[in-house]
Amino acid sequence: MEIDEAVRGCSDRRLRTKYDNAVYVVQRAFALYPFEEVAFSFNGGKDSTVLLHLIRAGYYLYKKDSGDAAKMDAIKNCPLRTIYFESPCAFPEIDSFTYETVSTYGLPLETIQSDFKSGLEGLLKEKPTKAIFIGTRIGDPNAVGQEQFSPSSPGWPPFMRVNPILDWSYRDVWSFLLTCKVKYCSLYDQGYTSIGSIHDTVPNALLSDSSSEKTFRPAYMLTDGRLERAGRTKKTSHKIEMNSVASNGMNNNEAEQMISRAASIIVVSDEILFGITEDKLGTALCKKLHAIGWRVSHVAVVRNEIDSVAEEVERCKSTDDMVFIFGALGPLHSDISLAGVAKAFAVRLAPDEEFEDYLSQLMGSNYTGDRNEMALLPEGITELLHHKALPLPLIKCRNVITLAATNLDELDTEWDCLLDTQESGLVQAKPFVSKHLRTTLSDVQIAPVVAKLCLEFSDVYIGCHRISRAGPLVVNLTGKDNQRVQAALEKLTSSFEGQFSQVDCCK
Numbered sequence: 200m201e202i203d204e205a206v207r208g209c210s211d212r213r214l215r216t217k218y219d220n221a222v223y224v225v226q227r228a229f230a231l232y233p234f235e236e237v238a239f240s241f242n243g244g245k246d247s248t249v250l251l252h253l254i255r256a257g258y259y260l261y262k263k264d265s266g267d268a269a270k271m272d273a274i275k276n277c278p279l280r281t282i283y284f285e286s287p288c289a290f291p292e293i294d295s296f297t298y299e300t301v302s303t304y305g306l307p308l309e310t311i312q313s314d315f316k317s318g319l320e321g322l323l324k325e326k327p328t329k330a331i332f333i334g335t336r337i338g339d340p341n342a343v344g345q346e347q348f349s350p351s352s353p354g355w356p357p358f359m360r361v362n363p364i365l366d367w368s369y370r371d372v373w374s375f376l377l378t379c380k381v382k383y384c385s386l387y388d389q390g391y392t393s394i395g396s397i398h399d400t401v402p403n404a405l406l407s408d409s410s411s412e413k414t415f416r417p418a419y420m421l422t423d424g425r426l427e428r429a430g431r432t433k434k435t436s437h438k439i440e441m442n443s444v445a446s447n448g449m450n451n452n453e454a455e456q457m458i459s460r461a462a463s464i465i466v467v468s469d470e471i472l473f474g475i476t477e478d479k480l481g482t483a484l485c486k487k488l489h490a491i492g493w494r495v496s497h498v499a500v501v502r503n504e505i506d507s508v509a510e511e512v513e514r515c516k517s518t519d520d521m522v523f524i525f526g527a528l529g530p531l532h533s534d535i536s537l538a539g540v541a542k543a544f545a546v547r548l549a550p551d552e553e554f555e556d557y558l559s560q561l562m563g564s565n566y567t568g569d570r571n572e573m574a575l576l577p578e579g580i581t582e583l584l585h586h587k588a589l590p591l592p593l594i595k596c597r598n599v600i601t602l603a604a605t606n607l608d609e610l611d612t613e614w615d616c617l618l619d620t621q622e623s624g625l626v627q628a629k630p631f632v633s634k635h636l637r638t639t640l641s642d643v644q645i646a647p648v649v650a651k652l653c654l655e656f657s658d659v660y661i662g663c664h665r666i667s668r669a670g671p672l673v674v675n676l677t678g679k680d681n682q683r684v685q686a687a688l689e690k691l692t693s694s695f696e697g698q699f700s701q702v703d704c705c706k
């Protein structure tokens with residue numbers, strides 16, 4: 200069997216291991232389910248092309264193991280039911296590659312014209328189908344929480360999703376296709392690295408040829424597989440969000456208020472809780488966030504314990520747009536931040552190939568201990584944020600960004616890189632306006648007026664603090680609408696003629 204021979208004959212030990220595991224999953228599926236109740240979901244993409252050849256190899260090995268030696272010569276192909284969800288928005292190259300391939304490999308094709316869910320409902324009604332092979336890989340947006348055998352989701356018709364290449368990286372896919380010298384869709388040689396519909400897919404800009412803007416290098420030249428989907432345009436952008444709120448009859452100001460951003464900060468440090476060190480980074484980050492118009496809703500210092508981090512992340516990730524974590528990052532026993540993040544998202548820590556590469560370039564081969572602990576990242580939800588000024592990319596898990604800074608200078612660098620990296624999601628929001636007033640009046644005297652003011656100006660934050668019990672009182676008015684902040688200020692000062700003076704800062 201040519202695929203099996205090509206992989207076994209190659210020197211790439213990692214590819215051989217990935218192949219062995221995937222082919223094992225294929226064979227188990229054939230052992231578990233009646234052949235005619237298994238289907239292969241094929242769409243001509245690179246992942247499903249890999250899967251096609253793994254299924255062919257797995258089928259061959261399964262038949263060989265079941266003692267059908269006499270018939271082995273006849274088993275060149277695997278006549279597995281193959282389903283293709285056709286779409287008028289598919290690339291013509293994808294369509295033609297799909298039809299050609301099923302014909303080349305003798306796959307009985309069943310085309311479906313509706314969406315995935317109703318298409319599968321129809322398919323299951325028509326023919327009993329217990330399991331479907333899918334080319335999902337960790338890193339695909341829909342892979343989170345899946346295993347190699349994962350029942351379909353609640354609300355979907357019942358079948359087993361079989362994902363033999365779930366743990367394959369972008370590089371593994373290309374090593375396999377090139378080692379086996381199999382045909383793949385021509386778009387991948389034109390710079391496409393992941394293919395969706397004609398409306399949301401363009402060649403990957405990272406492969407653009409320096410000599411000409413219009414030519415692109417082949418997909419297998421992309422060195423950082425994390426950026427595989429860079430040619431897939433995002434479904435919702437800040438601009439669209441803004442347009443849609445503005446088109447709901449709101450003016451732009453109101454629209455900006457609507458999308459004002461909130462962040463929380465988690466500092467992981469037993470030392471701070473013991474009083475041995477102080478948290479300076481949390482305070483500095485509050486200032487930086489405030490300066491770009493973000494509201495900080497919460498700063499927490501938690502213990503170096505997986506559960507403490509997980510509980511805090513779980514709380515913050517759903518209430519805030521962004522969560523920042525400092526501390527407990529590295530190979531030490533107490534470096535548990537990423538395990539806490541993984542637990543909060545109910546995913547595992549798994550080796551990350553790209554991060555491993557960065558670590559070995561930075562630290563040589565002795566960098567991570569026996570299990571490559573430092574290269575274990577939350578599986579399926581991690582994005583590496585690259586920047587030329589950073590020796591290691593920053594780790595972003597959905598809306599949780601792990602900062603590696605240990606002092607204020609390092610924080611400045613990381614912050615500038617985040618602002619310079621679109622993928623960080625750190626967009627500039629409408630800036631805050633702050634005005635500060637100072638008075639020698641007592642708290643008791645101003646309390647009823649300030650309480651009323653808070654009700655009337657609910658969009659303006661009105662805070663009061665003293666530098667000392669005997670010293671003057673400072674009132675801080677902060678909001679996003681300059682006129683409203685000024686109006687609140689005037690109302691307060693006019694209630695106590697001549698008793699307030701405006702100052703530049705709140706000290």
Ligand SMILES: Cc1cc2nc3c(=O)[nH]c(=O)nc-3n(C[C@H](O)[C@H](O)[C@H](O)COP(=O)(O)O)c2cc1C
Pocket residue numbers: 240315319331333340341350351352355360395
């Ligand atoms: C055969 C097959 C089975 C699927 N089963 C499920 C499922 O059980 N649950 C689910 O949420 N999505 C399921 N999907 C949808 C995929 O998760 C995903 O939305 C789809 O592949 C589109 O990916 P894209 O949005 O990246 O193009 C299935 C898709 C296919 C082709």
Ligand SMILES: Nc1ncnc2c1ncn2[C@@H]1O[C@H](COP(=O)(O)OP(=O)(O)OP(=O)(O)O)[C@@H](O)[C@H]1O
Pocket residue numbers: 240241242243244245246247248282283284285332333334335336339392393394395
């Ligand atoms: N239109 C479709 N018809 C049949 N199966 C599909 C279709 N779209 C997706 N799938 C299944 O979902 C899997 C994952 O799709 P995905 O787009 O991530 O991978 P791919 O198309 O194989 O490769 P690429 O990431 O380069 O687009 C496919 O390998 C295939 O098994």
Ligand SMILES: [Mg+2]
Pocket residue numbers: 242244393394395
């Ligand atoms: Mg695709």
